Amino acid sequence: MALGKNYDGQDCSLAKALEVIGERWTLLVVRDAMYGVRRYGDFLAHLDVPRAVLSQRLSALVEAGILEKRRYQDAPPREEYVLTPMGRELWLPVLALAQWGERNLTRSPRRLFFHQPCGTRLDQVAFCAACGVQAPLEDVEVRPGPGLEGARDDRVSVALRAPHRMLDPIP
Amino acid sequence: MALGKNYDGQDCSLAKALEVIGERWTLLVVRDAMYGVRRYGDFLAHLDVPRAVLSQRLSALVEAGILEKRRYQDAPPREEYVLTPMGRELWLPVLALAQWGERNLTRSPRRLFFHQPCGTRLDQVAFCAACGVQAPLEDVEVRPGPGLEGARDDRVSVALRAPHRMLDPIP
């Protein structure tokens, strides 16, 4: 489709990336997946996205190799969406963008990120000075920051108001 | 406006950031500004974006404090758009996203980034190991990578096929 998602003629890896994760809602779906959201209904509850759009985005992310759809229960049959390694690598740009928003668009931080093995707070490039490593997503813990207001009360929002290891499924 | 740009109810700095730079074309405009593109006509030539959309995006970016519109010539009156400090801070997420695209969606790198003061190649978080600093945008030089094919031949594309310091205006 030449309209809506493609940036034809842009020979640039940023444009390529945006063709995959640049559509409305897509990066928020990825963020939720990083927080451990896996089920259609949970994405829906947390995002207030039209169902048709969510279906389309999930399929597109699976197609692109960022999410994997897999059956986690047979009776009744239920599927879940989990990040692939390629999807987990989006951690860095997502964090950088969120931190930019935090520094420039909000008063105080909504969420803080920590290197789970050592408890050190992470900066915008996820580099843990204490350990001297770039923290992979699996080793990151989120905790609510001072700026987080409890506006929403869907399952997912409530679960994420407690400290939580990234990728751990929502209860 | 509840439609199209807002992510109402998402109490999250990523959503806030996406409200500002998440619309179609917006991040490509910012990328071009980082490369040194400043004039309406140059953005237009490089991006193949409809004129009305470009006008809207440029105004929105000025409104958001990411670009500054300023007169660089009086007869005839001409304006240019340059990144503000807040806009320059988008460098990190833009780089991280582009590098993700490069690693996961393309064969070989389109463009390589170097720490201009010392000539060291930069990684996805713009950390210069030789100098031990996070390189600011002003100190970065782009050079074409092996994967860059000379498909486009507009003014801007041609100019960017030579090594070029970030933010330096297109000739």
Added chain:
DNA sequence: GTACCACGGTTCGTTGAATGAACTAAGGTG
């Protein structure tokens, strides 16, 4: 066994935004 519910979607009419071509306006240049 039958009514009801949870989950994960699809369908569809309405609204808003992107597209691209044409037009405008200010001000030089030959």
Added chain:
DNA sequence: CACCTTAGTTCATTCAACGAACCGTGGTAC
């Protein structure tokens, strides 16, 4: 005086987002 450049605006058409309603599969309660 005709024409060119730059930076837009206007407008009809096309496409995608929205949100409400509907659908299908397979439990669970009575």
